[in-house]
Amino acid sequence: MGSFKQDVKETFLGLSESLQESWSNFIQFLQETWPILMFLLCVLMGIWWYADPPPPRHVQLATGSTGGSYELLGKKYADYFAKKGVTLELVPTKGAQENLDRLADRNDPVQAAFVQAGVAHAKDLKGIQSLGAISYDPIWFFYRGPEVNNIDFEQRRGQFKNFSSKTISMGVQGSGTYAQATRILKLSGYEDTPHLVYMQGAEAVKALKEGKIDGAFIVDAYDAPNVQALLSDPGLHLVTFKRGKAYVKLIPYLHILEVPQGSLNLERNFPAEDLQLLATTTNLLVDDRMHPALQFLFLEAAREINGRGSFFADRGEFPSFKDSILPDSPIAVHYEHNRYPLISAYAPFWLAELINRLFFILLPFLALAYPLLQVLPGYRAKRMHNKIHRLYGALKAFELELLDGYDAQKRDEYLKRLDMLEYQALKINVSKNLSGEYYSLRTSIDYVRNCLNRGVYPYTENQEV
Known part of the structure; x- marks a missing residue:
C-alpha cells in the first residue's frame, strides 16, 4: 500500500514539475519573441481592421405608413438599438413596394426594412437577404351596415354580391395591403369589381368610420392603432375566410389564424362566432452588405420584441426561418442554430462585438504563431x-x-x-x-x-x- 501511495505521489509530482517547466518555457518564449509577436499581431490587426471594419453606429430602417404597426414596431426596435449604443433611424414609406425599391437601390442609405411576404416582385430583386419572419400580419376585411349572416365572399356568385355595389378600400398601390387584397380578389374571381378605392391605412379607417366607404382591407397586426380603431367600433363587422385552407394551398406564404367567439371583445361577444382569418408574415429584410454584427443585433431585437408572444403568435414562435420570401442571410442561418455569442449577455454590444472579433482573430494567430516561432531554425x-x-x-x-x-x-x-x-x-x-x-x-x-x-x-x- 505504501509503495502504491509513493508511486501516485511521484506521478503527480512529475506531472506538476512538467507543467511548471512547460509554463516556464512558454513565459520565456514570450519574453524572447515579443517583438516579433507584436509585429505580426500589428500586421494581422491592420489587415483585419481593413478587411472587416467595426460595425457602424447608425443604420436606417424602412417602416411603412403612419399609424401602422410597422411604425410602432420600428420604435421598439429603435429603443432596443439605443440600449446597445446604436442609432436606428426610422424611415417612413408608402409601403412594401417602396421599402423593397429603397433596399434594392445600392446608393440608398436604407439597409433594413419590414416587408410583407407575397409582394409580387420581391423574388426578382438582387442584393437583398432575409433575416426571417418576425410576426403575423392578419388580412382583415371590415365592413359597415347590416351584418351579413354566414358571409362567404369567396363564392363568385354567392354572398359577396352584397358588396358588389359598395365602395371598398384596397390600400395604396404598392403597399402590402394592396398586394394581398389584389391577390385574394383575383384568385376569387373579383379582380374587376367596381367601386374600389386606394387609401392608406389611417385614411381608410377614418373614411370607414365616417361612412364615406363601405368596407376596407387592412393588412396589419392585431395591436396596430388602425386595427384597434376598427375593432372597437360596434358599427363595423369582420369577414371570416371559410375556405382559408384552400387559399393557403394556392398561396403558400399565407397562414390561417383562428379567432374564437368573443375573443376580440368579450363584453359584446365580438365576434359572435368563431372566425378564420388569413394572414401573411412580416419579413425583416436587409441589404446583403450589412455588417454581420448589426444583423445579429436585428435578430436579437426580433427575439426580444417579437418572440414574447402576442394575440396570434406563441411565445418563441418568432423570429421564424420557415417562410422567407428571399434568400436567407448566412447570419440568420447561423443564428437559427447557435443564437448570438454568449458574451453579448454579459457585456455591452460594442465590447462584446470587439471581443468576439478579437477572439476569432487571436486564437488562429496564437495557434499558428507559437509553433511557427518555435520551429524557426535556431x-x-x-x-x-x-x-x-x-x-x-x-x-x-x-x-x-x-x-x-x-x-x-x-x-x-x-x-x-x-x-x-x-x-x-x-x-x-x-x-x-x-x-x-x-x-x-x-x-x-x-x-x-x-x-x-x-x-x-x-x-x-x-x-x-
Whole structure:
C-alpha cells in the first residue's frame, strides 16, 4: 500500500514539475519573441481592421405608413438599438413596394426594412437577404351596415354580391395591403369589381368610420392603432375566410389564424362566432452588405420584441426561418442554430462585438504563431547564444584591459565589475540544452576573479602577493 501511495505521489509530482517547466518555457518564449509577436499581431490587426471594419453606429430602417404597426414596431426596435449604443433611424414609406425599391437601390442609405411576404416582385430583386419572419400580419376585411349572416365572399356568385355595389378600400398601390387584397380578389374571381378605392391605412379607417366607404382591407397586426380603431367600433363587422385552407394551398406564404367567439371583445361577444382569418408574415429584410454584427443585433431585437408572444403568435414562435420570401442571410442561418455569442449577455454590444472579433482573430494567430516561432531554425538557441557570447566578449575585453593597464589600487573596482558581469549572467534564462555553455561562462568569470584574488598574476609580468 505504501509503495502504491509513493508511486501516485511521484506521478503527480512529475506531472506538476512538467507543467511548471512547460509554463516556464512558454513565459520565456514570450519574453524572447515579443517583438516579433507584436509585429505580426500589428500586421494581422491592420489587415483585419481593413478587411472587416467595426460595425457602424447608425443604420436606417424602412417602416411603412403612419399609424401602422410597422411604425410602432420600428420604435421598439429603435429603443432596443439605443440600449446597445446604436442609432436606428426610422424611415417612413408608402409601403412594401417602396421599402423593397429603397433596399434594392445600392446608393440608398436604407439597409433594413419590414416587408410583407407575397409582394409580387420581391423574388426578382438582387442584393437583398432575409433575416426571417418576425410576426403575423392578419388580412382583415371590415365592413359597415347590416351584418351579413354566414358571409362567404369567396363564392363568385354567392354572398359577396352584397358588396358588389359598395365602395371598398384596397390600400395604396404598392403597399402590402394592396398586394394581398389584389391577390385574394383575383384568385376569387373579383379582380374587376367596381367601386374600389386606394387609401392608406389611417385614411381608410377614418373614411370607414365616417361612412364615406363601405368596407376596407387592412393588412396589419392585431395591436396596430388602425386595427384597434376598427375593432372597437360596434358599427363595423369582420369577414371570416371559410375556405382559408384552400387559399393557403394556392398561396403558400399565407397562414390561417383562428379567432374564437368573443375573443376580440368579450363584453359584446365580438365576434359572435368563431372566425378564420388569413394572414401573411412580416419579413425583416436587409441589404446583403450589412455588417454581420448589426444583423445579429436585428435578430436579437426580433427575439426580444417579437418572440414574447402576442394575440396570434406563441411565445418563441418568432423570429421564424420557415417562410422567407428571399434568400436567407448566412447570419440568420447561423443564428437559427447557435443564437448570438454568449458574451453579448454579459457585456455591452460594442465590447462584446470587439471581443468576439478579437477572439476569432487571436486564437488562429496564437495557434499558428507559437509553433511557427518555435520551429524557426535556431531562433531561440541563437538568442541565448548571443546573450552568453556577449558576456564572454565583455569578459575578454575586461581581461585585455587588465593586461594593458593593470592597477593594483583598483582591484576592488575590478572585482565589482566582475560581480556585475556575473549578475548579468544570472539573469539569463537558458534552456537545458545550453546549460553547459551557461555554467562555463560563470566558471570563466570565477576564474578571472580567482586570479585577481590571489594576486596580480597573470595580468603583470612581476608576480606580487
